[in-house]
Amino acid sequence: MTALTDTPTWQTLASLADDVKQQHMRDWFASDTSRASKYQQTACGIELDYSKNLITDDVLKALFTLADESQVTQKRAAMFKGDIINHTEQRAVLHTALRNFSGEPVYVNGQDVMPEVLACQDKMKDFVASIHSGERKGYTGKALKQIVSIGIGGSFLGPKIMSEALKPYWFDGVKVHFVANVDGCHIHDVLSNLDHEETLVVMSSKSFSTQETLQNTLTAKEWFLKAGGTQQDIAKHFIAVSSNIKAATDFGMAEDNIFPMWDWVGGRYSLWSAIGLPIALTLGYDNYRQLLEGAFEMDQHFQTAPPEQNLPILTALLGVWYINFFGAQSHVLLPYYHYLRGFPAYVQQLDMESNGKNISGDTTQVDYATGPIIWGSEGTNGQHSFHQLIHQGTLLIPADFMLPLNVPNQDDTHHAMLASNCFGQTQALMQGKTFDECYADLEGKGLDEAERVKLATHKTMPGNKPSNTLLFEKMDPKTLGSLVAMYEHKVFVQGAIWGVNSFDQWGVELGKELGNQVLDKIVNTDAPLAFDGSTNALIARFRQANS
Numbered sequence: 229m230t231a232l233t234d235t236p237t238w239q240t241l242a243s244l245a246d247d248v249k250q251q252h253m254r255d256w257f258a259s260d261t262s263r264a265s266k267y268q269q270t271a272c273g274i275e276l277d278y279s280k281n282l283i284t285d286d287v288l289k290a291l292f293t294l295a296d297e298s299q300v301t302q303k304r305a306a307m308f309k310g311d312i313i314n315h316t317e318q319r320a321v322l323h324t325a326l327r328n329f330s331g332e333p334v335y336v337n338g339q340d341v342m343p344e345v346l347a348c349q350d351k352m353k354d355f356v357a358s359i360h361s362g363e364r365k366g367y368t369g370k371a372l373k374q375i376v377s378i379g380i381g382g383s384f385l386g387p388k389i390m391s392e393a394l395k396p397y398w399f400d401g402v403k404v405h406f407v408a409n410v411d412g413c414h415i416h417d418v419l420s421n422l423d424h425e426e427t428l429v430v431m432s433s434k435s436f437s438t439q440e441t442l443q444n445t446l447t448a449k450e451w452f453l454k455a456g457g458t459q460q461d462i463a464k465h466f467i468a469v470s471s472n473i474k475a476a477t478d479f480g481m482a483e484d485n486i487f488p489m490w491d492w493v494g495g496r497y498s499l500w501s502a503i504g505l506p507i508a509l510t511l512g513y514d515n516y517r518q519l520l521e522g523a524f525e526m527d528q529h530f531q532t533a534p535p536e537q538n539l540p541i542l543t544a545l546l547g548v549w550y551i552n553f554f555g556a557q558s559h560v561l562l563p564y565y566h567y568l569r570g571f572p573a574y575v576q577q578l579d580m581e582s583n584g585k586n587i588s589g590d591t592t593q594v595d596y597a598t599g600p601i602i603w604g605s606e607g608t609n610g611q612h613s614f615h616q617l618i619h620q621g622t623l624l625i626p627a628d629f630m631l632p633l634n635v636p637n638q639d640d641t642h643h644a645m646l647a648s649n650c651f652g653q654t655q656a657l658m659q660g661k662t663f664d665e666c667y668a669d670l671e672g673k674g675l676d677e678a679e680r681v682k683l684a685t686h687k688t689m690p691g692n693k694p695s696n697t698l699l700f701e702k703m704d705p706k707t708l709g710s711l712v713a714m715y716e717h718k719v720f721v722q723g724a725i726w727g728v729n730s731f732d733q734w735g736v737e738l739g740k741e742l743g744n745q746v747l748d749k750i751v752n753t754d755a756p757l758a759f760d761g762s763t764n765a766l767i768a769r770f771r772q773a774n775s
């Protein structure tokens with residue numbers, strides 16, 4: 229098989245990139261008044277303007293060919309039908325089954341998983357209703373109004389960030405607190421303000437073996453017992469979400485208090501499973517279901533829309549274009565909506581844990597770049613800090629700007645300013661400011677010629693910096709579900725093109741393993757140290773400080 233970088237399509241793209249680098253988007257907009265309408269697509273409540281990208285029709289055509297030759301369509305079908313595409317862990321990849329409202333079965337190894345999925349959703353619905361109505365009570369008869377959600381990675385980011393993003397939809401009457409870090413400051417801060425009699429702990433761990441989550445749950449249990457609860461009362465105050473039922477019952481969870489999940493749901497795709505229970509507790513089950521429905525709608529769009537109209541495919545190909553042909557190493561996400569401020573951190577795990585890989589197929593070391601660094605934060609804040617580097621630094625950083633057209637508690641002045649900043653930034657990135665414009669601005673400012681040239685040189689903005697703009701009518705649960713699924717599928721398409729396994733995470737696993745080995749040496753202070761010199765010295769220093 230021809231290596232990806234040796235294919236004629238890859239070569240064509242490389243030569244198109246050389247051409248495009250000599251051109252400026254400013255001129256394209258000036259010469260083609262239809263550019264904005266030509267390069268925009270709407271689906272599932274998401275309006276994507278991708279006209280401010282370094283693309284031409286020829287570039288898009290070659291990118292679609294690349295997707296075609298990489299068998300994106302076939303790989304997509306394999307995922308949706310439950311094939312074992314996570315080939316290093318021998319697992320299907322079926323987060324899409326968790327939001328499958330088609331009524332169709334989904335088979336894993338010949339067994340339809342949908343009955344179990346639907347049963348779990350019913351259990352979640354009943355559970356949320358029993359908490360919200362106050363029917364389910366703590367051991368002293370108080371309603372459970374404080375929920376402590378303990379989990380890390382995908383068992384934390386999805387629940388926390390999606391709950392935060394949907395603040396206008398929160399159920400009034402319960403408060404959900406999220407704890408992830410094993411740093412004791414986090415759990416102690418949260419628990420210190422709570423009344424144990426009205427606290428419910430939701431422990432979320434797919435594997436039920438993650439050190440941080442186990443320890444935080446033990447700490448919460450100790451706190452509960454110390455505050456007056458007994459071992460018997462635990463069942464009323466502690467529940468778990470896990471695919472490892474045995475480990476959860478061994479830990480002391482009552483079997484009835486365990487919500488199942490399955491090994492075919494990856495951690496970073498798990499918010500659609502019972503790992504999303506804290507979201508449902510925050511919003512009410514009906515709103516949580518809307519989130520799932522939005523994702524389902526995007527699943528259908530992804531499977532049926534032609535590539536030219538397909539949001540995940542388009543955004544994925546634009547990413548590949550910059551990563552592989554322009555040397556872009558990062559991608560910035562800029563939600564212009566305060567409640568969506570955690571979204572970059574969510575996509576960071578989704579993308580970097582999925583496509584942070586260097587092996588293609590079975591054993592081939594890739595000779596091209598794969599997943600980018602994902603970063604970003606809410607607008608307009610970033611404009612007053614890191615945007616400078618995007619405007620005038622030497623790195624090319626493609627950006628996704630996001631803006632809801634309507635926001636809750638709408639104050640027109642604030643919202644108009646927010647929108648104008650968002651649009652103004654995309655404009656500045658695209659058009660830049662030429663030396664001549666800067667030079668002209670400095671006329672009559674009392675500068676001598678050398679000073680004027682110097683200042684105009686420093687003020688010159690190259691422009692030609694690519695961005696997508698995503699608009700939403702409003703950021704409701706359904707649109708958010710579609711947005712998350714859009715990024716999931718974008719990451720999938722990129723992984724398919726690069727040939728990597730987007731669904732394992734061996735680097736993270738190694739970190740967990742080594743962390744436990746080091747912990748053993750920290751706890752057993754007399755144990756001989758046989759790691760590398762640096763690690764030994766660090767452990768010794770820690771032992772000394774804590775002796």
Ligand SMILES: O=P(O)(O)OC[C@H]1O[C@H](O)[C@H](O)[C@@H](O)[C@@H]1O
Pocket residue numbers: 380381382383432433434435436437438441494495496581733736737
């Ligand atoms: O849910 P758990 O089994 O506790 O795993 C929590 C997290 O662990 C690791 O960091 C994985 O890389 C994540 O994908 C996962 O979400």
